[in-house]
Structures are given as structure tokens and as C-alpha cells.
Amino acid sequence: MSVLVLVEHTEGIIKKKNFEAVQYASQIAKQTGTTATAVVLGSASAAEMESLGEYGAEKVLHIADPRLDELHARAYAKALIAAAEKEGSTVIITLNDINGRAVAPRVAVKLKAGLVAGALSYPDTAEGFLIKKTVFSGKAFAFVNVLSDVKVITLMPNSFQINKGEGKATVEKLDVNFDEKDFGIKVKQVNKVTGEVSLADAELVVSGGRGMKGPENWGLIEDLAKELGAATACSRPVADSHWRPHHEHVGQTGGTIRPNLYIAAGISGAIQHLAGVNGSKIIVVINKDPEAPFFKAANYGVIGDAMEVLPKLTAAVKKYKA
Ligand code: FAD
Numbered sequence: 001m002s003v004l005v006l007v008e009h010t011e012g013i014i015k016k017k018n019f020e021a022v023q024y025a026s027q028i029a030k031q032t033g034t035t036a037t038a039v040v041l042g043s044a045s046a047a048e049m050e051s052l053g054e055y056g057a058e059k060v061l062h063i064a065d066p067r068l069d070e071l072h073a074r075a076y077a078k079a080l081i082a083a084a085e086k087e088g089s090t091v092i093i094t095l096n097d098i099n100g101r102a103v104a105p106r107v108a109v110k111l112k113a114g115l116v117a118g119a120l121s122y123p124d125t126a127e128g129f130l131i132k133k134t135v136f137s138g139k140a141f142a143f144v145n146v147l148s149d150v151k152v153i154t155l156m157p158n159s160f161q162i163n164k165g166e167g168k169a170t171v172e173k174l175d176v177n178f179d180e181k182d183f184g185i186k187v188k189q190v191n192k193v194t195g196e197v198s199l200a201d202a203e204l205v206v207s208g209g210r211g212m213k214g215p216e217n218w219g220l221i222e223d224l225a226k227e228l229g230a231a232t233a234c235s236r237p238v239a240d241s242h243w244r245p246h247h248e249h250v251g252q253t254g255g256t257i258r259p260n261l262y263i264a265a266g267i268s269g270a271i272q273h274l275a276g277v278n279g280s281k282i283i284v285v286i287n288k289d290p291e292a293p294f295f296k297a298a299n300y301g302v303i304g305d306a307m308e309v310l311p312k313l314t315a316a317v318k319k320y321k322a
Contacts (some may be wrong), residue, residue: 002037003029004089012044016201017157019055026056039083041068053167061174075182077106082176096154104154113150137252137275158258202231205259209235211266215243220310227317250276265306269294
């Protein structure tokens with residue numbers, strides 16, 4: 001009956017956002033009088049998996065098939081369903097990230113489960129299973145009561161503070177019979193993220209839009225990011241134009257981030273962009289158009305040319321650090 005949570009890893013390393021999902025599952029398990037079980041797919045070390053105990057997982061089910069090192073949504077869904085059957089789980093959690101959004105609906109359909117996509121709260125179980133979630137790309141909230149027996153939830157990353165505790169999860173192997181067709185998508189090439197700070201885990205992010213004019217000006221974004229120890233991000237047209245790699249694209253169709261500080265230079269603030277960043281604690285907008293919609297979402301705004309403002313900001317940070 002345990003609460004199940006899918007834990008992703010990159011080359012065996014479990015990233016911070018997963019700890020939040022495990023903690024979320026563990027809290028729901030406590031609420032519902034059960035325990036949390038993490039599901040890890042592919043090649044991960046025992047030590048990494050055991051460490052999930054520090055965030056509340058009592059057990060890890062490890063489905064070690066190396067083909068699962070890359071996302072295969074169909075195989076991932078099959079693995080989660082097999083784990084749910086083994087554990088008798090009625091609550092299944094993934095992150096609301098690119099992988100989770102691909103896997104969770106498949107699991108929900110197969111198990112005839114209600115799906116809450118983009119959960120922001122723990123369930124209120126007083127009268128059912130009431131959860132707050134994002135709607136309209138983060139422009140509004142909805143409260144949904146999930147009445148199906150099985151419930152699938154995708155958790156919005158950075159919704160809760162992560163508290164590391166003590167504990168060691170026990171790791172158990174689970175074998176699942178996959179078909180060739182579960183791996184129907186062939187991964188031809190994996191572009192590794194080379195930035196110094198991983199965007200998903202970054203507390204500080206400097207981001208650029210089409211107002212940066214071209215890739216030749218990205219040094220201004222990178223200089224400020226370097227001084228701050230921040231990750232870099234961009235709007236979708238920037239990634240579509242190949243000025244920046246796609247993994248830096250944030251928004252409705254890209255990554256969702258909730259850093260402490262998001263500095264946006266030359267980005268208009270379209271709703272689809274805001275969907276990925278409006279959970280940031282402090283938003284600083286640099287835009288030469290005083291009517292740019294992003295200013296409405298900003299805590300601080302600089303009306304000016306990013307080409308002039310960014311070097312001044314970088315110099316100010318440098319001076320402050322000296
Ligand atoms: P623009 O809209 O061209 O804005 C450039 C801004 O830079 C302007 O505000 C301008 O005033 C300012 N500027 C120009 N020069 C300077 C200067 N020298 N100094 C300072 N400011 C300057 N977009 C995303 O970002 N992420 C998504 O995930 C996403 N998903 C989408 C999904 C769908 C289904 C659709 C339809 C669209 C999506 N979009 C997404 C696109 C989105 O609607 C916008 O078109 C996009 O965000 C605009 O990018 P931008 O702000 O960089 O460019």
C-alpha cells in the first residue's frame with residue numbers, strides 16, 4: 001500500500017529535484033498511514049539509492065535494465081505500473097518535468113486513475129483527496145478532488161523546501177518483462193549539459209531573450225551568471241534559433257524553474273515564458289520597452305538596453321564581492 005514515487009537520475013546521480021518528490025511522497029505516506037517507496041530505473045549505485053532514506057523513502061525498488069538509463073515513456077510507465085502492483089500502491093507520484101509529464105498520463109490511463117498534473121500542495125484528505133494545482137500555465141490555481149481509487153500526481157518542482165534528515169532506504173530489485181516495442185524510440189545522440197551550474201537545481205538564474213539580438217552577445221549573460229554563480233537560461237525563440245541549447249529553454253514547453261533569483265534580459269514576458277519561471281522568488285526584468293508585460297510579474301525592473309545594463313550589473317556584483 002506504499003506511496004510510490006518515480007526518482008530520476010542522470011548517469012546514476014540523483015538530482016535535487018527528486019529529493020523533493022521523495023519528501024512529498026513520504027509526507028503523503030505519513031498522512032495516509034503508510035510508507036514511501038521510490039522507484040529507480042536503470043543504472044544507479046546502491047549508495048545513491050540508499051540516500052533517498054534521508055528524504056523519507058523507506059524502500060527503493062530498483063529496476064536495473066540499462067535500457068532505462070534513457071527516457072522511454074512506455075517502458076517507464078510499465079515499470080511504474082509493475083512497481084505499483086507489487087506494492088499495492090494507490091498513490092503514484094512523478095515530478096511535473098519533461099519525463100514525468102510523459103510518463104504519468106500513461107500510468108493514469110492504464111490504471112484508470114485520476115491524474116493531478118502540476119500539484120502544488122499536499123492533499124487535504126478531510127473530504128476526499130483535495131489538491132491545489134496550477135492551471136493556465138501557472139496563471140491560476142485550481143483545487144481538484146481526486147475520487148478514483150488510484151491517484152497519479154505530478155509534483156511541480158520547487159513547491160516545497162527540502163529538509164534532509166537521516167535514514168537509509170533498503171534497496172530491492174524488481175524484474176519487469178519489457179517488450180522491444182516498449183523501447184520504440186531510438187536515442188541517437190545525447191547532448192550533455194555543459195554549464196557550470198545545473199539549471200534545474202540553480203538558486204540563481206540569468207536568462208536572455210530575443211532582445212539579446214544574437215548569440216554573439218551571450219557573453220554578457222554568461223559574465224553576469226559567472227559572477228553570481230548562476231545558471232543560464234533562455235526564452236524559446238532563442239533556443240529555436242539555435243542561439244542557445246534547448247535544455248536552457250524555460251517556459252510552458254521547456255523547463256520549469258523556481259530559483260531564488262531570476263534575471264531576465266530582453267525577454268518580453270509572454271504567458272508561455274512566465275509559465276516556467278513565475279514561481280521564482282525574486283524576478284528582475286531588464287527591458288528597453290517600459291510596456292513589456294514582464295514588468296507586471298517583476299519584483300524589480302530596469303528600463304534600459306540590456307547591452308548596457310548587463311555589463312554594469314556584472315561590474316557591480318564584482319565590486320560587491322571584492
Ligand atoms: P520577443 O517577444 O521578441 O521579446 C523580446 C523583448 O526584448 C521585447 O520585450 C523587447 O522590448 C526586448 N528588447 C529588445 N531589445 C532589447 C534590448 N537591447 N535591451 C533590452 N530589451 C530589449 N516561449 C518561451 O519562452 N518558453 C516557452 O516554453 C514557450 N512555449 C510556447 C508554447 C506555445 C504553444 C506557444 C504558442 C508559444 C510559446 N512560447 C514560449 C513563445 C512565447 O509566446 C513568446 O513568443 C516568447 O516567449 C517570446 O520570446 P522573447 O521574449 O525572447 O522574444
